Amino acid sequence: MSVSGGGVGGTRARVLQAALNGSRGAADGAAVPLSPGDLVRAARETVAAGAGEVLVHPRTPCGRESLSPRVVGPLLEEMRGAGVRVPLTVPAGVAAEQDPAGRLERVRSWTVLPDRAAVPFAEPGARELARALLERGVAVDAVVPMGGGAGPEPLARFLEWAPPDPARVRLVAELAEADPALVAGLRWLPPVPVVLFGRDSAAWPVLRLAARCGAGTRIGVAQVLHLPDGRAARSNAELVAAALDVEGAAGSATGTAWSR
Template sequence: MSGPGAVLQVAVNGSRGAGDGAAVPMTPRDLTESAVAAVAAGAGEVLVHPRTPCGRESLSPRVVGPLLEEMRGAGVRVPLSVPAAVDAEPDPAGRLERVRSWTVLPDRAQVRFAEPGAGPLGRVLLARGVAVDALVPLGGGAGPEPLARFLEWAQPDHGPVRLVVELAEADPALVAALRWLPPVPVVLYGREAAAWPVLRMAARCGTGARTGVGDVLHLPDGRAARSNAELVAAARDLREAATATAGIR
């Protein structure tokens, strides 16, 4: 699925708002500063949800482009990813049009295969030179359809595609099923209570992982996180410890 040195991605804001606490960066400057600090703490990629000044998620080139430029101008040299999702543009045709209108491109874009139009959206992104993170939920209330859509879509000629799996819980049986998937890199993550157990399991499995206030607001010991950098540092330490333990066994 993946291997040694698998990526640790930071979700710097996600769907969070100002009401979720001071750890959530809101303005483009705050997002940029948070990304810089998270990379310094060990994040190998940044996932950011671009927002309009009123806080609405957006795929507009007037929102996406300036944010990416500000982050790169501030010294963020790791890959930058944005979600191309219903939250930013409910209409599948509208999402395609937005992606085609981008003048500044992210390195990667997240495509949710639980949403309509995922396949065509992924193909448009790849045609524009943007790598695709195919997001598939597993466990909990998620049915088999998103994974089935990904399997139908993920042909060998689709190029730089990665499978990002949101696990409802750290269930080894769910991960075992991924061994039968096409040979693409895999990133595992969970939200809230599942976040840290899934990250530990990702470390043991050798897959990529994700953390950040977009997914979880507390540290492994239950304390409230003060920043994305603090979450990344905790994730880095946790991964190193889990990897060392797996090596001893």
């Protein structure tokens, strides 16, 4: 079985999502956008560089991740008002709200909706939260860690879930390393789009693996602070441009990791 369009058996163009900030802060260097204005500029620059989607972690003025409608809504409005026309994703996990019931309350109170929300399936209440998002019309990225001691439970939790709108669900697998064996088992998944990504030392090897598989991928300072040649990245846009170059070089073997 092969992957096309970032999904098993799909037909859409492969997704490259720019992850603008994640858990990074000022101590991680000047490439990390901090203020809403910085995030808006970073989003515009990454789209101009070729990103097809943007993932942004909304933060309070003191730097804390938040699901509050007073934090999420204005940032999304500012990005869209600045001409960012690609799909916008926000995370909906423990880092922004510890309590599962609190997360549900927050997303149900949103007045401005993102296009997608990333739901970590390693965290409690993931299926209920994902269902609530779909009911609000927000597509879901089900984030599942694989390898590195993550265990099979998050993927099993995703596979056991029966979403009310499966066409609006995507599996986002965070790979601890670029091991084709981790990806091979995904060929038995239901026909949902798949995005693969890694962090830090795994980021670029996993991106190359995603290109060979024909899967979507994610890059940005949230994932890695260095370019493939080891130089410090100056911006998210520079990482996106490098990712497109890497994908072009690696894409000649597209589909091999998914073949039966």
